[in-house]
Amino acid sequence: MEVYMNTQKNIVKIVITGGPCAGKSTVLTSINQALKHTGWKTFIAQEMATRLFQSGVEISEKGLSLYQFQQQLLLRQINEEDFIKALAEDHKYDNVVLLCDRGIMDGQAYMSEEDFGKILQYNGYTRKQVTNERYDLVIHLTTAAYGAEKFYTLANNEVRTENIAEARILDDRIKTVWKEHPNVRIIDNSTCFQGKIDRTIQEIHSYLHM
Numbered sequence: 001m002e003v004y005m006n007t008q009k010n011i012v013k014i015v016i017t018g019g020p021c022a023g024k025s026t027v028l029t030s031i032n033q034a035l036k037h038t039g040w041k042t043f044i045a046q047e048m049a050t051r052l053f054q055s056g057v058e059i060s061e062k063g064l065s066l067y068q069f070q071q072q073l074l075l076r077q078i079n080e081e082d083f084i085k086a087l088a089e090d091h092k093y094d095n096v097v098l099l100c101d102r103g104i105m106d107g108q109a110y111m112s113e114e115d116f117g118k119i120l121q122y123n124g125y126t127r128k129q130v131t132n133e134r135y136d137l138v139i140h141l142t143t144a145a146y147g148a149e150k151f152y153t154l155a156n157n158e159v160r161t162e163n164i165a166e167a168r169i170l171d172d173r174i175k176t177v178w179k180e181h182p183n184v185r186i187i188d189n190s191t192c193f194q195g196k197i198d199r200t201i202q203e204i205h206s207y208l209h210m
Contacts (some may be wrong), residue, residue, distance in 0.1 A: 011088060011096045013081075013135045014204065015103035017178070019143030019171025020154050023193060027141060027200050034082055034201045041206065042094035045084045047101035048076040071119050077104055081134075097208070103138065104130035107174035114192045131181045137207050138184045139200055143171040147189035152196045183207070 016024055016031075024047075032042045052073065059069050081100055088096045093163060105127070108116040120127065144152040145167035152167065154160050180183050185203045187196055 002003060009089060009094060009096065010187060011085060011098055012137070012208065013085070013098045013100060014207075015100045015135045015138045015178075016141065017102050017106055017138065017174055018141030018169040018187075019145065019174060020158045020160050021144045021154075021156075022141035022171070023144070023196060024101060024141055025168065026193075027197055030197045031097075031099060031201060031204060035097060035204075038154075038205075040095045040097050041088075041091065042097045042099060043084050043088045045081045045098060045100045048073055048080055049102070049106075052076065066111055067119070068116055070111055070116065071122075073107055074104060074119055076097075077102075077107075097204075100135065103135055103178075105177045106174060108177040109170060127180070130180065132183075135181065137204070138178050138181050139203060140175055140178065140184060140186050140194070141200070142186065142188045144189065146171060148193075151193070 005033070018024060020096055028044060032044065035042050052069075057064065057069070057072075059066055081098070085098055088098060104125075107119075117127070120130065145164040149164060152164055154162075175186070183198075187200050188201070189196065191199065
């Protein structure tokens with residue numbers, strides 16, 4: 001477990017990731033609420049890709065290439081996570097959970113392994129540095145396109161475009177890019193959505209030895 005020490009402060013970084021329509025936003029809110037009275041203070045590093053798209057950035061002939069977008073996304077994601085972590089260190093809480101809405105390695109799911117490796121190398125990072133050396137725990141929420149198809153929708157995210165088949169492919173790719181991390185938990189759709197939330201929180205509680 002990666003521990004950052006600042007006046008005996010314990011900061012645990014957890015990635016919440018998964019395919020399209022997996023319930024990330026709701027789960028993040030639920031985790032935040034569940035940890036509120038446990039002695040752990042939570043902070044959230046927001047997802048950068050959606051924020052960039054909502055700001056008007058596009059991948060197109062007149063916009064950025066996929067390579068340019070992922071290059072900028074990497075820098076923005078690292079900056080966001082490091083900024084929130086620095087603010088967390090300035091708070092007077094001994095035990096902190098930093099929830100990351102997606103992690104650095106998610107970018108590789110959208111492009112070739114070779115090109116993503118070039119982006120990491122150009123910016124002075126290795127895959128090991130942006131996986132298990134950067135994050136303590138990875139929670140993969142399986143897309144509703146696997147086992148909960150009737151709940152799969154594009155309506156709650158204006159930048160989501162994947163159909164069910166594409167969502168399944170992307171979900172598999174995201175699982176693959178995190179396979180080297182020693183602490184990955186897969187939360188499938190074998191229960192109702194509340195069960196999915198409860199199992200996620202249980203995995204986090206277990207990791208934090210609560």
